[in-house]
Amino acid sequence: MSSTEGFSHESRDPKWVQFLLIGLTLGFVFLLLILPLGVIFWEAFRKGIKTYALALSDRNAQSAIALTLLATAISVPVNMFFGLAAAWATTKYSFRGKSLLISIIDLPFAISPVIAGLMLILLYGIHGWFGSTLQSFGLQVIFAVPGVVLATMFVTVPFVARELIPVMQEQGSEQEWAAVSLGASGWQTFVKVTLPNIRWALLYGVLLCSARAMGEFGAVSVVSSNIRGLTNTLPLQIDALYNDYNAPAAFALSSILASLSILTLIAKSWLEARIDYRSKDKEELL
Amino acid sequence: MSVTGTMQARRLPGFGLTLGFTLFYVTLMIALPIAALLLKASAVSTTELIETLKSPRVQASLRLTFGASVLAALINTFFGFVAAWTLVRYRFIGRRMIDSLIDLPFAMPTAVSGIALMAIYAPTGLIGQHLIPWGIKTAISPLGVLIALVFIGFPFAVRTIQPAIEELDIEAEQASASLGASRLQTFTRVTLPSLLPAALTGFTLALARALGEYGSVIFIAGNLPMRTEIASLLIVSRLDENDVVGACAIAVVMLTATFGLLLGIQAIQWFIQRKTGRS
Numbered sequence: 001m002s003s004t005e006g007f008s009h010e011s012r013d014p015k016w017v018q019f020l021l022i023g024l025t026l027g028f029v030f031l032l033l034i035l036p037l038g039v040i041f042w043e044a045f046r047k048g049i050k051t052y053a054l055a056l057s058d059r060n061a062q063s064a065i066a067l068t069l070l071a072t073a074i075s076v077p078v079n080m081f082f083g084l085a086a087a088w089a090t091t092k093y094s095f096r097g098k099s100l101l102i103s104i105i106d107l108p109f110a111i112s113p114v115i116a117g118l119m120l121i122l123l124y125g126i127h128g129w130f131g132s133t134l135q136s137f138g139l140q141v142i143f144a145v146p147g148v149v150l151a152t153m154f155v156t157v158p159f160v161a162r163e164l165i166p167v168m169q170e171q172g173s174e175q176e177w178a179a180v181s182l183g184a185s186g187w188q189t190f191v192k193v194t195l196p197n198i199r200w201a202l203l204y205g206v207l208l209c210s211a212r213a214m215g216e217f218g219a220v221s222v223v224s225s226n227i228r229g230l231t232n233t234l235p236l237q238i239d240a241l242y243n244d245y246n247a248p249a250a251f252a253l254s255s256i257l258a259s260l261s262i263l264t265l266i267a268k269s270w271l272e273a274r275i276d277y278r279s280k281d282k283e284e285l286l
Numbered sequence: 287m288s289v290t291g292t293m294q295a296r297r298l299p300g301f302g303l304t305l306g307f308t309l310f311y312v313t314l315m316i317a318l319p320i321a322a323l324l325l326k327a328s329a330v331s332t333t334e335l336i337e338t339l340k341s342p343r344v345q346a347s348l349r350l351t352f353g354a355s356v357l358a359a360l361i362n363t364f365f366g367f368v369a370a371w372t373l374v375r376y377r378f379i380g381r382r383m384i385d386s387l388i389d390l391p392f393a394m395p396t397a398v399s400g401i402a403l404m405a406i407y408a409p410t411g412l413i414g415q416h417l418i419p420w421g422i423k424t425a426i427s428p429l430g431v432l433i434a435l436v437f438i439g440f441p442f443a444v445r446t447i448q449p450a451i452e453e454l455d456i457e458a459e460q461a462s463a464s465l466g467a468s469r470l471q472t473f474t475r476v477t478l479p480s481l482l483p484a485a486l487t488g489f490t491l492a493l494a495r496a497l498g499e500y501g502s503v504i505f506i507a508g509n510l511p512m513r514t515e516i517a518s519l520l521i522v523s524r525l526d527e528n529d530v531v532g533a534c535a536i537a538v539v540m541l542t543a544t545f546g547l548l549l550g551i552q553a554i555q556w557f558i559q560r561k562t563g564r565s
Contacts, residue, residue, distance in 0.1 A: 025372040090308075093301050104312055111541065114518040
């Protein structure tokens, strides 16, 4: 436990300051982050493993899991494809309005999920721009499964693109130019040259995108009719159970999502060490 | 073949395809929804819009949302700074685990965070039950809203300030010390000023996130009109009542505030780049 290895004597804080700040950080992190995480599993298993298993095997819970997986399985690949195209277009070429385009791609991060849901209602609701047209083809979007999928897609649009753009910007296009000048097609260049260079950043974006897709609540709750067993995703089902005073079941389902978020954090740290986002962390690995 | 290829290819292949798809997708998924909201709001007469916003319930919810968000962002900037400093400068057991854990509010679904906070701070909850005898009500009170917003904004503050501390020029600190400055003087005169832009950006990001937060707040807030009803929830209530215009009016106010904050961040960044001469 060498406390300030690498820092010279002059920049070392007094011992009591170190203890105070470390104590403050640990206390805050425990109270704010560790306690809520612990409480989920405690509440989930408090009534015994039988109650837990029963809550997970419930028919509506199963259908909520299925809908969550469906929405994730559609939005993640679509937004991954979009992220690759957007990163290629904005880093391999220069054109007017490029930085504006990059800012617009980031907008879904800035828009409150509830407002995102409202926007989708204005477009696809019965009185919306496309609502009646789609209705005449027998396709109901809002208060139905397509709305849930669309809302999930909206909130996850930027995840892959925003991880890839800085990485591809930094790598430049020299390798791609070399491949093309040797006769490789665009597709070959992308698969054989670009993709291997960006694979960790791509995986990182996909990871964050999936975590958000599975956990989205606000946007989805606005466009879903909250019908159990039909248009409820896992977070919506948790909300419904909690409002029914069925806290053990709500926490049982929450424990699945909480476990997934712990896995996300572990995978995230593992990937970060590979992407060289934070050079300090990398130095420590060596 | 390859020679003519090089001669012709002033661009890498795929320009039309990738840019075309990007523009199509961005228009359909992002621009169109935003346009729908703005058009809906602009179709409403200004007087009607102002009437909606002047109603006491809307005023109360806007006051609560902005007040609690600013306070939460301030708390986050302080603790975010302390946590970032600790994680970068000190070595202690569990440091890397704590570092990874900071992002929990990003990774955890907001509804899950919401009921977890409720289990802790409800009158019968883990901490809530010990505060009730002192007359402190942590759930179904503005304090509950604040707690949830601190939870959700914390990683934004830490993750913005942390890289700035990592990049700090240790030599400047050493120079200051060798010129006879005390550690505290060095910190307040040399270190703190160079971290100010990052702290300001972290504050703004945490604030922007807090303004739009919904899932983690609604459980612990209890959603009493005029008292603990945040703006996002009021939008949902208006939609449930089929009052789309009312929902749009509040949404436009919130959206304008968030976009204004993000433009502010751009301005801070632009200012720093100009000052340090980096482009």
